[in-house]
Structures are given as C-alpha cells and as structure tokens.
Amino acid sequence: MRSSVRSVPPAPRLLSTALLAVGLLGSALAAPLCRAPANLIPNAGFEGGAFSPGGRPTGWEFESWSTTALGTWDNTTAHSGRRSVRIDARSPDDALWRQPVAAPVNVPLFLGGWIKSDNVQRGADQPGSPGATVSVLGRWDQPAPTLGTTPWHAVGMSFLSDTSPLLVAPRLGFWGGLASGTAWYDDLVLVPRVADAPHPRWKILLLVYPQTDAVITRPDGSPRHVQGTSSSAELTKTAEQARLFVERDIPALTSGNMLPTLTIRHARQPMKTLSPVGEGWWPAQGDVLSELDPAFDSVIVVWDPRVKDVATGESLWIGGGAGLTQARGVSQTYTTMSVEYAGVNGHRNVYKHEWGHSILSYFEALQQTPQPTVNNHATASQYVNCKTGQYYVWQDETEAQPIPNSIYSNTAGFTHDYYSGTVARAEAPQTCLGIGPQAWAWGGPVTHSGSAPVFTAAERVGALIGQVSALQTAGMLGPRPAQVLQAELQAARLVLRIPRASAQARWPLAVFSRHVQALVARGQLLPQAGTLLIEAATAASGCV
Numbered sequence: 001m002r003s004s005v006r007s008v009p010p011a012p013r014l015l016s017t018a019l020l021a022v023g024l025l026g027s028a029l030a031a032p033l034c035r036a037p038a039n040l041i042p043n044a045g046f047e048g049g050a051f052s053p054g055g056r057p058t059g060w061e062f063e064s065w066s067t068t069a070l071g072t073w074d075n076t077t078a079h080s081g082r083r084s085v086r087i088d089a090r091s092p093d094d095a096l097w098r099q100p101v102a103a104p105v106n107v108p109l110f111l112g113g114w115i116k117s118d119n120v121q122r123g124a125d126q127p128g129s130p131g132a133t134v135s136v137l138g139r140w141d142q143p144a145p146t147l148g149t150t151p152w153h154a155v156g157m158s159f160l161s162d163t164s165p166l167l168v169a170p171r172l173g174f175w176g177g178l179a180s181g182t183a184w185y186d187d188l189v190l191v192p193r194v195a196d197a198p199h200p201r202w203k204i205l206l207l208v209y210p211q212t213d214a215v216i217t218r219p220d221g222s223p224r225h226v227q228g229t230s231s232s233a234e235l236t237k238t239a240e241q242a243r244l245f246v247e248r249d250i251p252a253l254t255s256g257n258m259l260p261t262l263t264i265r266h267a268r269q270p271m272k273t274l275s276p277v278g279e280g281w282w283p284a285q286g287d288v289l290s291e292l293d294p295a296f297d298s299v300i301v302v303w304d305p306r307v308k309d310v311a312t313g314e315s316l317w318i319g320g321g322a323g324l325t326q327a328r329g330v331s332q333t334y335t336t337m338s339v340e341y342a343g344v345n346g347h348r349n350v351y352k353h354e355w356g357h358s359i360l361s362y363f364e365a366l367q368q369t370p371q372p373t374v375n376n377h378a379t380a381s382q383y384v385n386c387k388t389g390q391y392y393v394w395q396d397e398t399e400a401q402p403i404p405n406s407i408y409s410n411t412a413g414f415t416h417d418y419y420s421g422t423v424a425r426a427e428a429p430q431t432c433l434g435i436g437p438q439a440w441a442w443g444g445p446v447t448h449s450g451s452a453p454v455f456t457a458a459e460r461v462g463a464l465i466g467q468v469s470a471l472q473t474a475g476m477l478g479p480r481p482a483q484v485l486q487a488e489l490q491a492a493r494l495v496l497r498i499p500r501a502s503a504q505a506r507w508p509l510a511v512f513s514r515h516v517q518a519l520v521a522r523g524q525l526l527p528q529a530g531t532l533l534i535e536a537a538t539a540a541s542g543c544v
C-alpha cells in the first residue's frame with residue numbers, strides 16, 4: 001500500500017513511416033500483426049466430440065472436490081454454436097472442467113470466456129469465493145466474481161505464465177471459496193497479449209461516495225458510529241478536477257502515449273465499512289466490492305473522512321492519508337483519495353502521485369518496464385532526466401505557478417518523466433527508467449490486445465479516430481487540424497468497407513501521415529504524439 005506525500009522534455013524523435021511493431025515477446029517485428037493471435041485452447045467452444053448424454057467434449061475432463069457436483073456437456077444452451085459445459089452444485093463445492101494447454105512461458109497471457117449463471121451463491125463463511133469463474137489450476141488469479149443469476153457475459157483476467165502446460169478450468173468455486181448453483185461456460189480463450197500500435201486507451205472509473213456512515217473501532221476495541229457528508233460544491237469540484245486529470249494531465253504526463261477516458265459514478269449506498277490503516281481508516285477494495293466494475297482498467301475511489309461521532313457529536317478526521325493506493329499486480333488498479341484532496345486541491349498533484357503508484361506497480365508486475373522500478377516517494381537528489389542529466393526542482397507546480405522541471409510538472413519534470421520513461425537514478429544518469437512507449441503499448445489490466453483486439457486495418461483506423469479525438473480533448477491538438485485528420489481517417493474507413501477497393505485505403509493513410517508530420521514541424525503537435533499516430537497509420541496500411 002502506498003500513501004500520499006506532500007501536498008526538459010524528451011529530445012524529439014525523428015518521425016518515420018516505417019513501423020516496427022512489438023511482437024509477442026516484446027521484440028520488434030518488421031511488419032504489424034494483422035490478426036489476433038490464435039486461441040491456445042483446443043475445443044474452446046466445446047463443440048468437438050461425439051455428443052451423447054453423459055459424454056465429454058474432446059480434451060475436457062470434469063472433477064468435483066466434494067464428488068457431489070454434476071458436470072454436463074450441454075446441447076440445449078450455448079453462447080455460440082450448439083454446445084457448452086455446465087456445472088450443477090446443490091451444496092458448496094469447488095467443481096471444474098479442466099484441460100492441459102500448451103502455452104508460452106514468461107509471457108503476459110489473457111484467459112477469458114463467457115459465463116451464464118443461475119442462483120450461484122458463495123458458501124457459508126466463504127466471502128472470497130468468485131462463484132462461477134475461469135481459472136488456471138495452481139494460480140490464485142481470478143476475474144471478477146459471477147454470483148446470482150446472470151445472462152451470458154464475458155469474464156477475463158491477465159497473468160504472467162510461469163509454467164507449461166497450463167491446466168485451464170472453467171470452475172464453480174475455488175480453493176477456500178466454495179460455491180453452489182448452476183453455471184454454463186462457453187467460448188473460452190487463452191491468448192498471448194501483444195504490444196502494438198495504436199496504443200490501447202485506458203478506461204478510468206471515478207467512484208464517488210458522497211456519504212460516510214460506518215462503524216469503526218476505538219483503540220480499546222469499542223465500536224464508534226461515525227457519519228459525514230460531502231457538499232454538492234465539493235462533489236462538483238471533484239468531478240471537475242478528475243476530468244482535468246484524466247483528459248489533460250495523463251496525456252501530457254505520458255507524452256501522448258496514453259489517452260484515457262473517464263466515467264464518473266456516485267455510489268448507490270454510503271461508505272458503510274472501512275479498513276484500518278496506520279492510525280486511521282481507508283476504503284480497501286473489499287469495502288467497496290459491490291460498487292466495483294470490472295470493465296475499467298483503473299478505479300479511483302473518493303470518500304469523505306470528515307465525520308462526526310453519532311453518539312457524542314465530536315468532529316473527527318479518520319483518514320489514513322490524503323490518498324492510498326494498493327498494489328494489484330496485473331489486475332484492475334485501485335486508488336483511493338479523500339474528497340478534500342480530490343476536489344479542492346487545485347493542482348491535482350494527489351491524483352498524479354497516487355495514480356502514479358498504481359501504474360508503476362502494474363507495469364512492474366507485467367514485467368514491461370526497466371528495473372529498478374521508479375520510487376515516486378523520492379528525494380530531491382535521487383533522480384535526474386536521462387536525456388539531459390538535469391536534477392528536478394522539488395517544488396509543487398500549479399497551473400497558476402508553472403515551475404520548469406519541477407516534481408509534478410506536466411511537461412518537464414519528475415512525474416512527467418517517470419510517466420513517459422525518461423527518468424534515471426542519479427548514480428546511473430543515462431539509463432532511462434519509468435513507463436515508456438513500449439510499456440504503454442501493452443495496454444491496461446482490462447483494455448488490451450487480448451480483451452479488445454485491434455489488429456485488422458479497419459480496427460486500427462477506428463482506434464486512430466479515437467486517438468485523434470482524445471488528443472483534441474486533451475488540448476494537444478487544435479480543432480481544425482483534428483477535423484482534417486479525422487476526415488482523412490474517415491476516408492480510409494469508407495474505402496476499407498469496399499473489399500475490392502480496400503487497398504486504396506493506403507492513399508488517405510499516407511496523406512494522414514504527411515499531415516501529422518507537417519503539424520509536428522509547425523509545432524502544433526508534440527513529436528512523440530506525432531510518432532505514435534504515424535506508427536499506427538503505417539500499421540493500418542500494412543494490414544490492408
């Protein structure tokens with residue numbers, strides 16, 4: 001867990017129209033990948049085999065920890081095709097279908113599939129049970145839980161493989177997490193994740209708890225009921241600051257490598273449970289589990305630690321810090337902030353610091369950044385810019401008082417440099433550390449090549465349209481240039497819809513790249529952002 005601390009741009013790169021796409025193992029290839037990697041799971045849709053009541057799909061075996069659950073090869077319900085597999089457990093169990101699957105080792109993988117459920121329940125005293133899930137036996141990784149009665153829906157998780165073969169298992173229950181009910185599984189997928197252009201966009205959820213209504217425990221063990229409410233003005237300011245952080249700060253801090261989108265939601269219930277940390281409390285992930293949404297790469301929880309004791313009327317501040325961030329491996333990142341710092345803190349430095357913790361730990365777990373990992377609880381003499389050797393000014397930059405090369409500067413400074421991969425330890429000043437373009441290209445915990453493939457020419461052009469729009473939203477590209485670039489991309493998209501004429505899409509993509517080069521030359525677009533757009537356009541052209 002991480003807590004908040006106190007509250008020279010990279011050298012231009014030569015623009016090139018030759019794409020060196022990053023392949024399965026992170027090495028450069030001579031051409032872009034134009035189709036998604038093959039599914040590593042044989043008979044992933046359970047269609048193969050001589051069907052019979054009580055039969056088994058080819059390659060799959062069923063087992064039940066309690067020996068009471070029933071595994072059925074079902075020809076009446078399917079997500080696609082004609083068949084699926086089903087698990088029925090009248091009492092809590094860990095029951096599964098399994099198959100050994102050959103997979104590359106030390107490679108980021110994505111395991112996903114489709115699940116339908118009927119009255120799936122956690123076993124008694126099994127709060128960590130995922131219900132119906134997909135898993136790899138021998139690993140603790142889990143996608144978001146499936147409980148209750150649900151229609152067909154996609155689930156998935158990333159992990160770093162460490163052995164082969166892998167025992168892939170659609171499952172009802174887990175070790176120490178038994179479950180009962182009925183679940184169907186279909187269309188499983190296991191694919192290597194791929195780094196490529198255009199870079200995937202992150203989806204960020206700001207989850208706001210306007211009220212706190214919780215029972216905490218005094219040092220003597222006695223309970224204390226506390227309540228607090230944020231004002232509407234504070235909530236408005238929080239939404240404003242979060243939007244500026246996501247749509248303006250992150251693109252600037254990452255030199256255009258990341259163009260995220262923001263969704264803001266208010267929790268349906270007050271903050272009812274809190275977890276102890278240090279001498280205070282904070283909303284750990286388990287405290288907000290019912291509000292979390294697995295569709296997002298990052299969740300930022302904002303809550304109010306300014307409360308009153310219901311019994312005595314005493315005013316309290318019960319937080320454990322301005323913000324706290326928990327390392328989540330390669331899973332959805334999780335950050336929390338108190339409402340005072342999420343809203344009235346006009347320079348947004350707590351957002352920059354706490355989200356920085358989450359992305360540093362994510363890419364460290366994904367093993368896609370140079371080592372050692374940057375420590376953003378740094379000191380003034382600890383790091384320099386790896387291009388210039390310059391130390392950072394250890395002062396908070398604000399919009400009203402820009403400080404070149406300062407700690408939180410959006411365009412040249414410590415936070416910008418580790419978000420953009422151009423920071424270095426003072427004792428090794430030429431070794432660039434942080435999250436560079438090659439790391440960002442692997443995508444987020446949810447939005448990446450395994451879960452949201454972007455490989456074909458049409459998919460790549462569609463992603464490019466989104467990138468140009470996000471650059472305009474971020475203030476990194478003017479409205480008129482964005483309009484011209486969008487028109488060229490729309491022309492390419494239109495031609496791609498005509499199979500016999502699709503090769504002609506290369507022409508508007510080439511025009512697009514020349515216009516991007518001209519914008520960079522005129523200083524209307526940052527060189528790094530221009531390079532990314534040209535790489536993506538060249539990849540799209542290569543897939544026509």
